[in-house]
Amino acid sequence: MTTKDSIGQALAIVDVSLREFFPDDFHKRCMYASLGIAALLRDEGISAHMVGGEFICTVVSRDGATLTLQGFGGGKDGLPSHFWVLAAGQQLDLGPMYLPYEASFPAAPLPILRWPTAVKLPNFILYREHARYAGDVELLDPELREKNIAFLSHCRAVRGAASSRFAVPTWQLKDSQSLHYAAQRGDMWSRASVEYLRRSLKAAFPTQ
Helix, strand or coil, rough: CCCCCHHHHHHHHHHHHHHCCCCCCHHHHHHHHHHHHHHHHHCCCCCCEEEEEEEEEEEECCCCCCCEEEECCCEECEECCCCEEEECEEEEECCHHHHHHHCCCCEECCCEEECCCCCCCCEEEEEEEEEECCCCCCCHHHHHHHHHHHHHHHHHHHHCCCCCCCCCCEECCCCCHEEEEEEEECCCHHHHHHHHHHHHCCCCCCCC
């Protein structure tokens, strides 16, 4: 593996860009996040495309007393409720990291998802795919299209202005080893998710 981690850099740059471009609700902008990640990776010659659908995973309170399943289900205006990226045999999503901003209780931090597509996701996290978008997505809404062009320009400007590489803002859930390593280091979400698996529980979307 080369020392340059293009995927990690794309994740970090888009997180910074989201917080700057959408300061009031960056945690709700998964479509722009996914379009940004995919675009930056394609700039690096890595095939990447956005996927739309639904997402749910474990969220635990900072004291470990409350464990719930939270995420994004359903959708509106014909669009999926959540978006993520497939690239280089990995499923990439900043979304889990942003779930505490929507929680009704003080929630423990979550990681970024960077999971190999060849390996089944653990039972505490679930995605349901609705649509895949090849290449540059042509958004039907002119306002969304113009805003996306502006956001991608901002991502590239952030990348170009950097004097050094960006640090990924949190740990990345890459495999079972990364989960258990975080749990051993006292990460509350990881410990709760390991317990979720130990109890043979399985995340499921609410029935309609």
